Amino acid sequence: LGALAVASSLAQAASAVVLVYSGVLLLGWSRVYMQDLADGLMAPLSYGAIALIGGWLALRGARKLLPRRERHVHDHEHSHDHGHAQDCGCGHAHGPTADQAASVRSLRDALLLVGAIAIRPCTGSLFLLIITWRMGLLWQGILGAFAIGLGTAAVTLAVAAASVTLREGTLARISTGPATARALGLVETLAGAIIAALAVQLLLRAL
Template identity: 40%
Template structure:
């Protein structure tokens, strides 16, 4: 019941902000004042915070990746910030190039946005597969060290005993612990940022389109960047929660190297599987029909009728 009421409240708030965006665009067109520009950016910022709370794959994917593979809170914040910035820039480049350079209708921009969304889901699916493979490799039994010790035992018992003791001590001090060192891939991080950032937010697309109709492309771009900041705050909060939850869970794990390795492996396998499943579920409807919903169905369009 609480969740249903929260969803309804957020939906009503987003519709209210749709009207506020249109009102601010009209104020900028009529007055061209800094206050009107600041008002539009403020509306975009709050809209981004609320819009990120609603349905969407970006925050879930980032949180899943953080939970499965990240120990660094700073690195998680960087991923969120760059992916949100790229989302805003993708929307700006897509809409304004189609409107001002190619002189194509908004439906064409939305169609290409739908195709970019499919590419985004494909990239996210690859990230999920990558995490699953890493998890399986981490969970793979270690056989090489046992075989090495066994071969030495066949050569000389006294020598093997002394060497085996030193060798075990050496491993105890230098075996890679999963929570130390470099446990991340720059390629995977870059892929995560691009996969999320290449999918423009539908709210920013409509905001930019109507800003272009008013001849206010620059104002629309500023508001879209502010919207990206709002989205980053919400998504970043969830990423922080994921990293903290991961750290807390690790405190309950046996501190032996093997126990930590198994815990990291299971987290990567489960997190990667969840991300892969999510990408497939989001992509299936688009594979059946890549055409975007008609712009006439959007509340912003209805409000100017």
């Protein structure tokens, strides 16, 4: 949970450092051009990537629902059903939103989510890096950008911890039978659909 929150924020800070210093030192970009690039190109790319992840999570949850219906008819596969129900337990990794936190359950999920977030660098870090570059404070700007990332991670982690605590307290009162496994699959499908819908809405606004 904490590692993913920190990784997401630090990845955004790192992408801001790469964008600013590659643009300034290698390509001679201006502040306005870099800001327009971040808002006009990288933001839509980030929203599109998050929408794809949401769609993939929704499809994965839907696929988990169908096999369970088949296993319900064939009672002799009960042992396999038990193992799969454990796999459908709530994950503890956290993303930028509560829905993403509930859907991330593997290292691949985490890497996809961090990459989608990192595509769009932090605007505050961009401004800080450009200002400190103008003042000749290169390392101070880089450290400041990562400090902003850590601050964002701290806030994200606090919200995520509250969300996970509430969710685990609720799930602890529910049985772990097949009905619960199907319900968790449905939750994953709905969470993925919500993530995709919100990301598509942001993408359309950015375009």
